[in-house]
Amino acid sequence: MKLQIARSTTVLPIAEECARIFMEDYPGDRVFVSGGGSSHGVKAVADGTMGIGTASRDLTDSETEAHPDLAVHAIAMDGIAIVVHPENPVDGLTMAQLQGIYTGEIANWGDISGGDSEIVRVSSKGILRDVSKFFNCGEDSGIMVVSREEGSGTRSYFESAVMKSTGKEITDHAIIQDSNGKIRTTVAGDKHSIGFLSPGYASSDVKTLTLDGVAPSTENVLSGEYAISRTLLMITKGKPDEDEQAFLDFVLSEDGQKIVTDVHYIPVE
Incomplete structure (x- = not known):
């Protein structure tokens, strides 16, 4: 398995730590996390240059219109x-x-x-x-x-x-x-x-x-009482393939959501 993830600055701690622990659990697999921000992550997945993108915002109307096959996966909650x-x-x-x-x-x-x-x-x-x-x-x-x-x-x-x-x-x-x-x-x-x-x-x-x-x-x-609350996302092009799904499953697992807490974000319920 070789998976590339484009990350936003906000989701960086989650993506990097989950990638590190995932590779410890599965030594033969490689997960590479690169930067660029939310907009870059969306574009990289839409273009097919990255398997998973991350974003600290929802997809924009223009992004969903241009790329209707993008699928979003909630991985954590956060405020500003x-x-x-x-x-x-x-x-x-x-x-x-x-x-x-x-x-x-x-x-x-x-x-x-x-x-x-x-x-x-x-x-x-x-x-x-x-x-x-x-x-x-x-x-x-x-x-x-x-x-x-x-x-x-x-x-x-x-x-x-x-x-x-x-x-x-x-x-x-x-x-x-x-x-x-x-x-x-x-x-x-x-x-x-x-x-x-x-x-x-x-x-x-x-x-x-x-x-x-x-x-x-x-x-x-x-x-939702705090007015500037948001969902942090991972994004795939359509249904995740086997490798993408394996990593998403880890992020959403008990171990993955503990990492979310450890890096000071809020697990999804």
Whole structure:
């Protein structure tokens, strides 16, 4: 068996670890995982250059119209976490505020509360926090918007779940990064920044915000209460062949779904 998989950045930890364990269990089989993002994975499978693609978003209408034989296989659940610098006093945003930030209509952290000198919100410890004291007020509190690149499945889903209802695109002033890890590093390095990434990539280097008062926890993602929840996919061209099915069966097995949990994603039920 020799199987090639095109992966998205988000699904990378699942694909690589499942491939590693699968080859340990079946020493004669080889599973190769290559990069390129969700859009690349879909195209590679449609073109027949890869056996399995992975995506962190649903197929687009244009993809299903152009390639009606593509078959999707749900392998995990995930959310998209909104993250800021760990010292940022803001603990949560409403969907309207998030949309305003990413369209560029809200350009100053003070605007979240209506002005630089006003209190943002009450922290989990009940301590009143003042955004102006953190950002030194005025022009120094401008928001640095960080986004994924075009073609990223995470960006595509963010645009669908967050931006679509505004009728507007992500601001041209956004700093573009091409992976979850680079989003985290950028946000961790600038106290004015905000970004979005898979919760599995969040760490103590950044702070995860609530959205409309809801955290991107496992329970909230599975229930759909968290507004930016998604299904992670593996994609085949039509019915999987014997080798593709063997790998999919492993990913969806108890051992495979334990790997999903171990790399901080949510097993499918």
